[in-house]
Amino acid sequence: MSALSDQLVTFAILAYLVAMISHAVEYALGNARRRYVVAQPARELVGAAVGGSGGTITKAPDPAPRVTGVEGRPVGQARIAGLVAVGTTVVAAALHLAALVTRGIAADRMPWGNMYEFVLTVTFVGVAGWLVVLAKRPSLRKLGLFLTLVMVLLVATAELVLYVPVVPLVPALNSYWFIIHVSTIVFSSGILLLGVVPAVAFLMRRGYEAGKRSFPYTLAKRLPAAAALERLTFVLHAFSFPVFTFAVIAGAIWAEAAWGRPWGWDPKETWAFISWVVYAGYLHARATPSVKRNVATWIAVVGFLTMLMNLFGVNIFFTGLHSYGGLS
Amino acid sequence: MTVVDERPATPAEAPRRRPNRLLALLRNSWRQLTSMRTALVLLFLLAVAAVPGSVLPQRNISPEKVNEYFVEHPDLAPRLDRIGAFEVFGSVWFSAIYLLLFTSLIGCITPRMRDHVRALRSTPPAAPKRLDRLPQHAVLPLPEGGVPAIVEALRRRRWRVAVRGNEVSAEKGYLKETGNLVFHISMVVVLAGVALGHWYGWSGNRLLVAGEDNAFCNTRQQYAEAKLGPRVDSAHLPGFCLVLDRFEARFLESGQPDHFNATVTVEEPGKAPRSADFSVNSPLRLDGANVYLLGHGYAPVIRYTDRYGKSQVSDEPFLTTGDAGLTGEGLAAFPDANVDPKTGRRDSNLQVAFTGLYLPTAPEAPPYVRSQYPAERNPALNLVAYRGNLGLDAGIPGSVYELDERQIRTGKVKQIGDKVLRPGESWKLDDGTTVEFLGTKRYVTLSVRHDPGSGLLLVSCGFLLAGLMGSLFGRRRRVFFRVTTPGDADPAGETPTSGSSLVEAGGLPRTDYPGFADEFAQLVAAVGGGGRPDEAAGTGRDGHDRAGTREGTD
Numbered sequence: 001m002s003a004l005s006d007q008l009v010t011f012a013i014l015a016y017l018v019a020m021i022s023h024a025v026e027y028a029l030g031n032a033r034r035r036y037v038v039a040q041p042a043r044e045l046v047g048a049a050v051g052g053s054g055g056t057i058t059k060a061p062d063p064a065p066r067v068t069g070v071e072g073r074p075v076g077q078a079r080i081a082g083l084v085a086v087g088t089t090v091v092a093a094a095l096h097l098a099a100l101v102t103r104g105i106a107a108d109r110m111p112w113g114n115m116y117e118f119v120l121t122v123t124f125v126g127v128a129g130w131l132v133v134l135a136k137r138p139s140l141r142k143l144g145l146f147l148t149l150v151m152v153l154l155v156a157t158a159e160l161v162l163y164v165p166v167v168p169l170v171p172a173l174n175s176y177w178f179i180i181h182v183s184t185i186v187f188s189s190g191i192l193l194l195g196v197v198p199a200v201a202f203l204m205r206r207g208y209e210a211g212k213r214s215f216p217y218t219l220a221k222r223l224p225a226a227a228a229l230e231r232l233t234f235v236l237h238a239f240s241f242p243v244f245t246f247a248v249i250a251g252a253i254w255a256e257a258a259w260g261r262p263w264g265w266d267p268k269e270t271w272a273f274i275s276w277v278v279y280a281g282y283l284h285a286r287a288t289p290s291v292k293r294n295v296a297t298w299i300a301v302v303g304f305l306t307m308l309m310n311l312f313g314v315n316i317f318f319t320g321l322h323s324y325g326g327l328s
Numbered sequence: 329m330t331v332v333d334e335r336p337a338t339p340a341e342a343p344r345r346r347p348n349r350l351l352a353l354l355r356n357s358w359r360q361l362t363s364m365r366t367a368l369v370l371l372f373l374l375a376v377a378a379v380p381g382s383v384l385p386q387r388n389i390s391p392e393k394v395n396e397y398f399v400e401h402p403d404l405a406p407r408l409d410r411i412g413a414f415e416v417f418g419s420v421w422f423s424a425i426y427l428l429l430f431t432s433l434i435g436c437i438t439p440r441m442r443d444h445v446r447a448l449r450s451t452p453p454a455a456p457k458r459l460d461r462l463p464q465h466a467v468l469p470l471p472e473g474g475v476p477a478i479v480e481a482l483r484r485r486r487w488r489v490a491v492r493g494n495e496v497s498a499e500k501g502y503l504k505e506t507g508n509l510v511f512h513i514s515m516v517v518v519l520a521g522v523a524l525g526h527w528y529g530w531s532g533n534r535l536l537v538a539g540e541d542n543a544f545c546n547t548r549q550q551y552a553e554a555k556l557g558p559r560v561d562s563a564h565l566p567g568f569c570l571v572l573d574r575f576e577a578r579f580l581e582s583g584q585p586d587h588f589n590a591t592v593t594v595e596e597p598g599k600a601p602r603s604a605d606f607s608v609n610s611p612l613r614l615d616g617a618n619v620y621l622l623g624h625g626y627a628p629v630i631r632y633t634d635r636y637g638k639s640q641v642s643d644e645p646f647l648t649t650g651d652a653g654l655t656g657e658g659l660a661a662f663p664d665a666n667v668d669p670k671t672g673r674r675d676s677n678l679q680v681a682f683t684g685l686y687l688p689t690a691p692e693a694p695p696y697v698r699s700q701y702p703a704e705r706n707p708a709l710n711l712v713a714y715r716g717n718l719g720l721d722a723g724i725p726g727s728v729y730e731l732d733e734r735q736i737r738t739g740k741v742k743q744i745g746d747k748v749l750r751p752g753e754s755w756k757l758d759d760g761t762t763v764e765f766l767g768t769k770r771y772v773t774l775s776v777r778h779d780p781g782s783g784l785l786l787v788s789c790g791f792l793l794a795g796l797m798g799s800l801f802g803r804r805r806r807v808f809f810r811v812t813t814p815g816d817a818d819p820a821g822e823t824p825t826s827g828s829s830l831v832e833a834g835g836l837p838r839t840d841y842p843g844f845a846d847e848f849a850q851l852v853a854a855v856g857g858g859g860r861p862d863e864a865a866g867t868g869r870d871g872h873d874r875a876g877t878r879e880g881t882d
Contacts, residue, residue: 168580171588175609231842238800245796249789258609260531260620260775262785263522265389265417270382277375281368283800287840288364299372306375318382 001106002166006159008099009120013155015092020148022085027145029078030222082141086134089144093127096155100124107166112182113173115315119158122311125190127151130197133232140224140232146197177254184247189307191240192279195233196304199297202229206294230293234286237300241279248272259321268322271310278303361428362435370429377425381416384408388415430519437512444505451490452497455808459834462808464848468856470811470829478809478831481855487807496809504839507798514792521788525781530556530565535645537627537771538572542643545569546617546776566616566778569595573603575624575770579702583652590621590772616778623648623773628686628709629766630660635678635759636669645771646686647729653699656686658729663720665761679718681741682763683731684711696748709749709765713757716741804838807851831856 100120104111111117130147133140169178204220223229251272252262263269282303285296314322360366385393394414398405412419459465471477478496482489487498532551536544544550546569548562556562571593578587588607595601596615606612612619627645634640646656659681666678689701690708697710719735735741747755749765756762810832833855835848 167582167584168586171585171608174587177609242793242796242800246793249793252789253786254609256779256782257611258620260611260618260622260777261779262782265381265386267382270378274375274378277371277378281371281375284364284371285368288368290365291368314382 001102005099005102005106006163008095008102009155009159012092012095012099013152013159015088015095016148016151016155019085019088019092020145020152022081022088023142023145023148026078026081026085027142027222029081030142082144085144085148086141089127089148090131092148092151093124093131096120096124096127103166107168109169110179110182112178112186113167113169114162114164115312116158116162116164118182118186119154119162119311121186122190122193123151123154123158125187126194129191129194129236133194133236137228137232140198140228142222142224143197143201143229146201147194150193150197172258175254175258177250177257181247181250181254184243184250188240188244188247189311191236192244192275192307193304195236195240196301198229198232198236199300199304202226202233202297203294203301205229230297233297233300237279237282237303241283244276244279248276255321264321266322267314267318267320268310271306271314275303275306275310278306358435361432363432364436367429367432367436370425370432374422374425374429377416377422380413381422384413384416386414386416388418426519430516433512434516437509440505441509444502444509447505448502452488452499452806454492455495455497455810455834459808459810459832462834462836464807464833464835464837464845466833466848466852466856468831468833468852470831471856475809475811478855481851482807485851485854494811494813497806498808499804499806501802501804501838503798504802504804505799507795507800507802510791510795511799512795514788514795517788518785518792521781521784523781524784525557525779527557527559529777529779529781530554530560531775531777531779533622533773533775535771536570536572536774537643537645538575538769539643540571543569543571551776566614567597568614568617570619570774572770572772575772577624577702577770583701585702588621588624590624618777620775620777621772622775625654625656625771625773626686626688626704626768627771628656628658628660628684628768630682630709630711631764631766632660632662632665632680632682633762633764634662634665634667634680635761636666638665638667638669640665641766643769644728646684651698652702654688654702655697655699657684658686659683659731661718661720661728661731663718676717676721677715677740679716679720680761681714681718681731682711683714684709686710686768690748694748704768707751707768709751710746711749711755711763711765712746713744713755713763714741715744715757715759803841803844805841805844805847806836806838807848808834808836809855 100111100117103117103120107113112121127147130144134144201220201223204217205223205226207217208220208223209226251269255264255269256262278299282296282299285291285299286293314320385397387394397414398409408414412421416422456462471481473480475491475494475496479489479491482496482498485500487500488502489496489498491497532548532554534544534551536542546565546567548554548556548565572590573593574591576587576589576591577585580586589605590607591603591605592612593601594604594612594614604612606619606621608621611621625645625648627643629641629643631639631641640662642660642662644658644660646658649655649657660683661679661681663676663679663681664674665680667674685697687696687699687706687708687710688703689699689705690696691698691700696708714731714736717735717740719732719740731741736743744758749755749763751765751767754762754764811829812832813829833848833852835844835851837844
């Protein structure tokens with residue numbers, strides 16, 4: 001069962017990769033739409049976009065020769081590529097979920113016992129959240145390129161760096177609070193990590209709409225309107241912030257039972273505090289008209305960095321009471 | 329989470345005869361402090377200030393690591409220490425930030441609380457003259473029931489309604505501000521709970537070896553380390569006693585712990601002794617204190633028979649060295665050994681001590697320095713014997729788990745040999761005395777704590793969460809309905825009111841609420857029984873977000 005889970009993870013990564021390539025194809029073909037306006041610069045932009053999003057897209061030149069001056073065909077192809085991308089993302093998410101379930105069955109517990117399992121779950125929550133967003137607002141589909149890129153990177157990191165064999169829980173984790181605290185932390189972390197996708201997209205798109213045509217902004221040419229991205233950023237954060245707050249409170253209640261104090265400035269707790277404060281700052285900034293929306297969004301991006309620090313950095317650099325990562 | 333800065337300055341205060349500069353300065357500073365911008369900066373500073381708390385070792389969490397840091401960075405550490413970098417969360421600057429933040433918070437929410445109470449008690453305001461100027465606007469035929477029908481439809485949807493003649497004003501979503509205030513007040517209460525726990529709480533750590541002889545009663549002296557809050561009198565600690573009867577530990581083949589359970593006999597004043605179990609994650613809850621299981625290990629039972637044939641037994645715990653195999657390191661000292669029973673004279677140079685390593689599962693072959701498994705599969709005690717003046721009589725405080733190094737250095741204590749003992753084995757020393765390894769007892773590391781603020785913390789956290797949801801998902805909005813009969817003088821002058829009676833409706837979201845257009849349309853449809861929202865007038869003024877009209881968090 002454990003081996004099956006490992007294979008499913010590999011297939012999920014491949015599926016995310018295919019989804020990412022399909023999104024990239026859609027992106028590249030989408031550029032053809034305005035070819036009749038300026039032919040040459042548009043082609044250069046294809047190169048810039050491909051180079052900028054990780055350099056892993058190899059298929060992009062392939063459909064390029066088919067681009068004709070006629071508007072209809074490549075746009076239709078782009079649409080097909082986009083739908084293929086969404087379809088593969090769904091398949092990848094299903095594989096991802098299956099990997100988690102089999103891992104859980106193999107370990108006979110919730111698959112959140114170490115960092116490998118934790119990252120797998122967080123990323124799954126992220127992709128599931130993305131699919132929900134996509135179902136509600138199909139117009140945001142093009143963000144999928146960034147999302148699948150993040151998924152490939154994170155899941156592959158989990159598989160290559162963080163992998164540990166299945167082991168049962170240590171007694172310290174053996175509590176019903178494990179399910180309450182970890183599930184809510186995983187859920188909110190997943191959505192908060194997802195939240196950075198529209199946040200970064202908004203910052204790029206806003207620059208693009210403001211007329212900036214230098215490198216990172218050119219990527220935003222095909223992105224949805226800045227206002228919609230900003231709205232999505234807020235919705236995701238406003239939704240997950242109370243869940244995160246609850247998770248931290250649940251953690252404090254558990255810590256009181258396990259370690260005798262609700263809060264002890266353990267590195268993980270400290271970084272959860274930092275993330276919480278930064279996200280609280282984001283929500284306040286966004287609710288304040290005198291603070292510009294891009295400043296607020298930058299705060300959200302900083303929040304994402306603190307979350308990453310808490311997910312990876314704290315386990316790798318510091319030792320503390322939350323050292324269940326399985327990394328030595 | 330709504331707007332706080334740019335509150336219109338109260339113009340009434342302006343005409344003052346002699347503007348007191350100091351007062352003006354104070355007032356301006358106060359306004360500055362309570363502005364949202366300052367609060368944001370303070371929030372950000374708080375986050376940044378917490379970072380060194382995770383990067384540098386902290387004295388209240390791991391004092392031994394702080395000492396290591398001092399050894400490793402002899403130049404830097406004292407300088408860092410001076411600015412409180414090893415006690416970040418109690419340092420002046422950290423406290424200053426959060427105290428300022430909380431002052432700003434209180435300064436911000438107090439007037440808002442007043443305003444909100446006022447808003448809760450007042451009726452929705454009169455309709456503006458031109459409803460078509462509002463972000464949402466619709467014209468519909470007068471429903472059959474007239475104004476009462478509109479009121480009824482609104483009340484059914486839990487709007488707060490005020491009727492003024494042919495006008496209906498309604499408001500909804502007070503929960504947002506209520507939640508907002510509850511959230512921020514809860515923050516203050518959380519801080520109060522922490523302060524309460526700090527002042528009136530206490531905690532102590534100690535080891536407890538199994539057996540009645542090693543019973544522990546809750547007094548200040550019984551703790552290896554104890555922290556008492558400034559308002560706690562050590563005479564008032566609850567007087568319970570604990571005896572460790574049994575400790576169970578199960579391990580997986582890999583050595584990973586699987587299950588712990590400690591069984592103790594508890595004696596509380598005024599109650600019959602009772603047996604109780606506790607474990608990791610399920611502490612022993614007593615009156616006025618909780619007992620937490622932090623760790624465990626082995627205490628080798630060592631019997632020393634001196635040259636006069638007198639035996640003494642030591643069951644001092646051997647502290648675990650931190651490896652997975654539970655290798656223990658410790659000291660069995662016999663300062664009262666070799667006292668001549670005839671004269672009663674004590675020769676301090678004949679004191680005996682053994683230092684050693686205890687390995688629950690010793691390897692097959694030497695060196696016997698590291699245990700391979702945490703359970704006792706092949707126990708071995710690797711002892712080193714010393715004789716001489718142990719230096720315990722000098723009254724200098726020292727560790728009971730280590731031999732005084734100075735005594736060895738100065739030659740007052742001499743090493744007289746070493747040997748590996750299995751349980752039941754004995755070892756005859758050069759002077760004819762014997763030492764026996766009788767077996768082991770379990771010991772547990774306990775943390776005993778009392779935090780009177782925890783209940784308050786829990787309750788305020790509950791309110792905090794509820795308030796947070798209210799403030800994030802509540803939306804304040806107003807709607808207005810005005811019945812215009814054909815004969816009326818129409819204030820707008822251009823609304824199409826010729827013919828039968830019409831109802832003009834307007835909607836105003838008071839907070840960022842992109843779903844308001846939908847809600848307004850539904851409301852108008854419900855009131856008018858099929859009236860159409862006036863699209864042309866309704867769009868374009870609803871703030872910034874037209875693209876996403878549906879909220880994901882409804």
